[in-house]
Amino acid sequence: MNTTKDLGRPEAGAVAQGPDAEHFLRPAVDILEDEGGITLYADMPGVPRDGLDVVVEGDTLSIEGRADFRLPEGMQALYADVRSTRYQRSFSLSRELEGDKIAATLKDGVLSLRIPKREEHKPRKIDVRVD
């Protein structure tokens, strides 16, 4: 029985296969709608442009990011609020949204997505005639 566990740095290779290897952070989002479509903002600090994946598959929009904190070699942990470097969150889109026309930008760790509505679903102002 091994009760005295090594609290130091985990062995190389052990991390990727660990039970928590797929632990994801859930990015905080703001979602709003106007006449032209839906805008989504997601906070993903630490994610560079090449670490970001925005995928639409069927009616599911998935956002994934891998943060790169550029840690110096041999660093020991003193304190941590954040215990993963991977972000993941997904949303289901409704039919009136054009999933294949999503525009994405990433600036200072904030992802902005614009999901336009199909033309025929944009609200039309109906004139009310008064006779």
Added chain:
Amino acid sequence: MLRSMNHWNGGLFDEFRRLEREIDQVFGAGGWPSGIRSVTRGTYPPINIGSTPEQVDVYVLAAGLDPKSIDVTIQQNLLTVAGERKLEREEGANYYRRERFEGAFRRVLSLPDDVDPARVEANYRDGVLHITVKRRESARPRQITVN
């Protein structure tokens, strides 16, 4: 090299979780004393701190800030990070979710005693404020040659 860094990146963060679990097992959840300046989980902005023999690295995860609005001060080993996050709100739009933090924030961190407050650097990149505080020379481990 890049791959090994990424790997190590994840490794450090995994290590925290494992440590926490083991502490919970040994002391029972809640039995571990909290730091006097520790905050509730979920407080904005999240912070990680790591150390090497040369320096202490503080990572403040604060996306979408104007770097000029961030105020970093150090007094002895007490580091304060303050600022304000302003979000553009669209008038007339219908909001379904508003999870992102907005407003003023301030966090005070107690660093190891041997940090040198005269040698602090701060960089803001990809939404992460990275503060490096060097340790004093005398406190570093020194290799002594045996003749």
